[in-house]
Amino acid sequence: MLEVKNISGGYANIPVLKDVSFQVANGELVGLIGLNGAGKSTTIKEIIGLLTPYQGQIFIDGQSLQGDVESYRKKIGFIPETPILYEELTLKEHLEVVALAYDLEWDQAFSSVEKLLKIFRLDEKLEWFPVNFSKGMKQKVMIIAAFMVNPSLLIVDEPFLGLDPVAIQDLTDLLAQEKAKGTSILMSTHVLDSAEKMCDRFVILHHGKVLADGNIDQLRQDFGQASASLNDIYLTLTQKEVS
Known part of the structure; x- marks a missing residue:
């Protein structure tokens, strides 16, 4: 369970x-919705620990980042809007790095993602480097890495960008x-x-505040x-912003 309490930052x-x-x-599954600049990306960065709130608290399963950094971060699987891959590492090596970062036993971790590799048609590309991947393929690598850690909280930022209809x-x-x-x-x-x-539910951010939940x-x-x-509600919000 994620709890964001009175965060300013x-x-x-x-x-x-x-x-x-x-x-x-x-x-x-909660949708974080808002216009560009509403604070969605900032909220995500506060939750995963890339930013420190000015005030307020964030808990995952009752655990805060301040209480135990390593335990807190291991609860999170994150699929960013823009894939972040190391050009000098193969797909397999990327997964090995994730396993190492999360203290996962490699054989067990790999067996858990074999199905995902097949689903996303990457099972025969384990020795490929990112230079050979399309944007959609890079996004699939990020998806597999996030699911691989068996997170308590999964944060998904614009997950459909670059994906074909089958992958979506x-x-x-x-x-x-x-x-x-x-x-x-x-x-x-968007x-x-x-x-x-x-x-199941939506949190609408507007000018850094929760407008509706x-x-x-x-x-x-x-x-x-x-x-x-x-979409109608979003357009109404947009029109109010313009006017």
């Missing part, structure tokens, strides 16, 4: 988040399986049609649009 004296609070329960469906199925296992999932995305179908029916009530889609 940002970058080197540039405040972005203002008293942000929300939760992601075990087995729940594969990832959607995997996220559903993770939910069934009890994994907490926080997903930031693909709102997919998010509306996948997410609830399922689609609750958001419709908050925005006064009885039958609106998530």
